[in-house]
Amino acid sequence: MAEQEEQPITALDAPEAGQSLTGQAVALARLLLEECTTLLQLYKEREKFLSNYTPDGKRIVSLSPDLEEPSTEEQVQLLHSALRQCLGLLHCVILKEEEEWGKMEGEYESMRTNVQARLEHLLYSTKGLVETDGANLEVTPDNQCNEEIDGSGGVFGFKLWTYRVLLELIHWADHAAKTLHVLHTEREQPEEV
Numbered sequence: 001m002a003e004q005e006e007q008p009i010t011a012l013d014a015p016e017a018g019q020s021l022t023g024q025a026v027a028l029a030r031l032l033l034e035e036c037t038t039l040l041q042l043y044k045e046r047e048k049f050l051s052n053y054t055p056d057g058k059r060i061v062s063l064s065p066d067l068e069e070p071s072t073e074e075q076v077q078l079l080h081s082a083l084r085q086c087l088g089l090l091h092c093v094i095l096k097e098e099e100e101w102g103k104m105e106g107e108y109e110s111m112r113t114n115v116q117a118r119l120e121h122l123l124y125s126t127k128g129l130v131e132t133d134g135a136n137l138e139v140t141p142d143n144q145c146n147e148e149i150d151g152s153g154g155v156f157g158f159k160l161w162t163y164r165v166l167l168e169l170i171h172w173a174d175h176a177a178k179t180l181h182v183l184h185t186e187r188e189q190p191e192e193v
Helices: 002-006 021-046 048-052 072-101 107-130 154-188
Strands: none
Touching: 021 048, 021 107, 021 154, 072 107, 072 154, 107 154
């Protein structure tokens, strides 16, 4: 896995020649979903007790749109906000894991770094797709890492919380792929005369 760490992230994100910005964003979101799924699998292999654990299903990241039926662009803006929150949660996981166990190197840690970089890249992509003069979208993590983790203390509570964060990443990466696909379809469809 050391080879993957040495490979620059720009090479991992290289768009296909001739692909539109929305097409690139869809491909990026799908790749993020694949990597988040791999990250969760690596975490479950490391934390064997999670194989029988099912969280309560409540979302950590939730959005309440102001509009009843937001346009696709508005949905992408909401998605951008959710992805920022996910990046903040992942940032907290990384900080707390390194605080608890030190800086480790392995498949899980390497994939976690890839997911973080890919998520940051997707934030820049979504910002570029829907940012307007009236809306300045941020790309920094939306979390200060100062809240109590999931209400339960100790290492066990932290491991359960990490698992829920990884599930949240998968949920929002999947949502990103679907929402961006709709935007891509709308923008790339030739207008009928």
